[in-house]
Amino acid sequence: MNKSxxxxWVQAVGSIGAILAAIGLAQHQYKLLAAREHERQRQAQLQFSNTVLSIAAYAQRAISTAPFQTDDEVAADRYFREGGLDYGHLDQCLEALKAIPLVQLSTGEGAIAVISIIASVENCIQWFGQADHLYVNPNSGDWKVPIDQAHRELRKIEVATAELTALRDSFLAGE
Incomplete structure (x- = not known):
């Protein structure tokens, strides 16, 4: 073979090498980009889960101020005289929970848990409203019945919150 x-041949081999290097570099950049996107989504999911759990915990605290020991008339009287349930805080929790785009949750179970929390907070607001009315108008019925119902709803919120926590922890462990 002559010099030309x-x-x-050297140029052809060099061109092939350059093409292979460009393909390898593109694949490497794609993998880095995909890893960054995965981490971004993971962080967003964790932040989202923690936000949902914080709102649910806030609602639980607001609800748990009620006199669930309905045989303690002194505590009940003080509770209702002081204004009863802080509906403003519960309404804010409810609005925040309803604003959550459920598609951002990593599982259907998470979405179901959030829906359960929303329903239970709504039910608590209704039960407490009935209890307030019945406490002020004792001839209309026993205020303890709706308080007991609200207590059951609080337990449902606790269960759903535990499910969300387990899902988040499972998500963390799987990463």
Whole structure:
């Protein structure tokens, strides 16, 4: 082979090497980009889960101020005289929970848990409203019945919150 043929072969091999290097670099960049996107989504999911859990915990605290020991008339009287349930805080929790885009949750179980919390907070607001009315108008019925119902709803919130916590922890462990 003469010099020009060798030069052509060297150029061809060099061109192939450059193409392979470009493909390898593109694949490497794609993998880095995919890893960054996965981490971004993971962080967003964790932040989202923690936000949902914080709102649910806030609602639980607001609800748990009620006199669930309905045989303690002194505590009940003080509770209702001081204004009863803080509906404003519960309404804010409810609005925040309803604003959550459920598609951002990593599982259907998470979405179901959030829906359960929303329903239970709504039910608590209704039960406490009935209890307030019945406490002020004792001839209308026993205020303890709706308080007991609200207590059951609080337990449902606790269960759903535990499910969300387990899902989040499972998500963390799987990463």
């Amino acid at each position: 043929e060798w030069a052509a």
